Amino acid sequence: MAKQKPRLRFPNIILLLCGLIILIFLFDFLWRNVISPTVPGDTNNIITSEGTFAENNGILEDDEPVTTTKPDSEESTEDTKDNSDNTQTDIFSQTIKLSQGQIHTGPLILVSDTCPYIGAENLTDFSSNTNSNIQPRDNSMKIHQDMMQPLSDLFNAYCNDNGYVNLQIYSTNETYMGTGSLYTTSLPERSTGYSFDIGLITSTGEIAPYITKRNEWMFDNCWKYGFIVRYSDLKTGTTGINFMPHHFRYVGLPHSLIMNEKGMCLEEYLQSLTSYKSDSPLVYSTDSKEYKIFYVSANSSGETEITIPKDAVYTVSGNNTDGFIITIEGEKSADPASSTTPVGAESEPATDAISEETTTEIATDPYSY
Numbered sequence: 001m002a003k004q005k006p007r008l009r010f011p012n013i014i015l016l017l018c019g020l021i022i023l024i025f026l027f028d029f030l031w032r033n034v035i036s037p038t039v040p041g042d043t044n045n046i047i048t049s050e051g052t053f054a055e056n057n058g059i060l061e062d063d064e065p066v067t068t069t070k071p072d073s074e075e076s077t078e079d080t081k082d083n084s085d086n087t088q089t090d091i092f093s094q095t096i097k098l099s100q101g102q103i104h105t106g107p108l109i110l111v112s113d114t115c116p117y118i119g120a121e122n123l124t125d126f127s128s129n130t131n132s133n134i135q136p137r138d139n140s141m142k143i144h145q146d147m148m149q150p151l152s153d154l155f156n157a158y159c160n161d162n163g164y165v166n167l168q169i170y171s172t173n174e175t176y177m178g179t180g181s182l183y184t185t186s187l188p189e190r191s192t193g194y195s196f197d198i199g200l201i202t203s204t205g206e207i208a209p210y211i212t213k214r215n216e217w218m219f220d221n222c223w224k225y226g227f228i229v230r231y232s233d234l235k236t237g238t239t240g241i242n243f244m245p246h247h248f249r250y251v252g253l254p255h256s257l258i259m260n261e262k263g264m265c266l267e268e269y270l271q272s273l274t275s276y277k278s279d280s281p282l283v284y285s286t287d288s289k290e291y292k293i294f295y296v297s298a299n300s301s302g303e304t305e306i307t308i309p310k311d312a313v314y315t316v317s318g319n320n321t322d323g324f325i326i327t328i329e330g331e332k333s334a335d336p337a338s339s340t341t342p343v344g345a346e347s348e349p350a351t352d353a354i355s356e357e358t359t360t361e362i363a364t365d366p367y368s369y
Contacts, residue, residue: 091310098304098316098324106317107146107226107252108325110270111189112240115320123173123193124148131155133165135201141172144193147250151196154225158217167215168207170246171197182209183246194250195230214245223260226252235265252315254284254291254327270319278306278326285332292328295319 104119111117123142126134133155143151151169159165170176173193175186183197198215199207219229227250233243251259251266259269273295276282281294298304306326308314313329 093307094310094312096306096308096314096316098298098306100298100302102316103298103318103323104320106315106325107144107194107250108255108266108270108317109192109194109320110266111192111320113188117188117191117320119192119318119320122146126169133159134169135165135167136169137171137176137199137207141169141174142193143172143196144250146252147194150226150250150252154222154227157221157225161217161221166201167218168199168201169196170199170207182207183244185244187241187247189230189249196248197246198248199246210246212243212245218248219245222248223256226250226256228256228259228266230266232265234263235268238265238267252317252327254286254289254293257286258282258284270325273325274323278308281328288332290330290332292330294326295323296326297323 101119104117109117109119122145124145125142126136126139129136129139129148131152134152155165155167158167170182171190172195173190175184175190176182177184182199187195189195198218199209200215202208222228227248229245230247230249231239231241231244236242249266255269258264259266262269264272273282273293276294278294278296281292284291284293296304296306304324306324308326308328315327315329317325317327319325
């Protein structure tokens with residue numbers, strides 16, 4: 001009788017497969033927990049999703065909010081937000097730093113016997129002047145270079161309106177004390193280079209002074225070009241200087257416009273500006289421009305930092321005592337109404353009036369004294 005081979009029955013196959021599966025799970029368990037456990041800090045064994053949780057090994061503590069971190073930074077989300085706000089501010093602003101010395105420079109500095117000039121202005125002479133309407137007594141006389149173009153504009157306008165220029169620039173940064181000098185009053189502000197005296201050129205070529213009489217055109221128009229009559233007969237009590245119809249001072253635009261409109265001398269104007277700060281400036285509009293003007297007290301222990309709009313067109317002038325006047329120039333807004341923010345007290349007449357005993361006279365010949 002032939003010997004039968006053992007046959008593998010179906011139930012036995014099932015048991016064999018179950019055993020094999022159990023062995024596979026057992027081997028996987030041993031591999032994960034005994035043979036090759038994960039070592040803390042070993043990022044090679046960590047699976048990440050787009051790198052979001054890589055720094056925390058993909059594990060979040062209980063009740064810990066999900067946060068993302070900025071590259072090369074361990075700051076919290078709150079700090080990141082604060083920094084973002086600061087960055088946003090920086091995008092729209094800039095900081096300018098002003099030294100102590102700059103308090104004593106600029107066209108608005110107030111110089112007097114009690115407030116002497118200690119600055120170092122940038123002066124130029126008339127040797128390179130090519131404008132025939134500007135007629136200096138001596139080409140070696142010096143003025144501040146920032147005043148040269150406005151001075152040229154002023155005398156060009158004088159020529160256009162009168163047909164000729166019969167005015168001589170007699171003195172600038174120094175009082176001329178030569179033989180037969182027209183004006184001998186020594187003024188501390190002359191050294192700034194921002195002022196000048198005029199004399200009338202007569203038909204005989206002589207130079208006549210303006211002592212009690214004034215050049216009407218200059219009084220009516222100088223403020224349009226950044227100049228003021230520095231020592232008005234109406235302000236002697238404030239300036240401490242008698243009427244000087246021949247002496248003009250450059251303060252720049254729009255300051256001369258405002259001072260003329262409000263009837264203010266330089267002392268009054270500077271005092272009024274101390275009420276205006278960067279967050280509540282004096283706003284003044286012309287036909288095409290809008291100006292924002294404010295005062296900043298100087299830092300007594302170092303540089304003064306001032307924040308202004310980024311890319312702003314601005315000028316800075318010290319007041320020669322304790323701070324700075326910032327003037328920001330911009331295009332006029334679409335609002336058709338334009339006016340000056342009130343400055344100081346009640347407005348005075350737009351131009352200085354001459355006292356009754358003083359005769360007003362247009363700059364023409366003959367000239368009577």
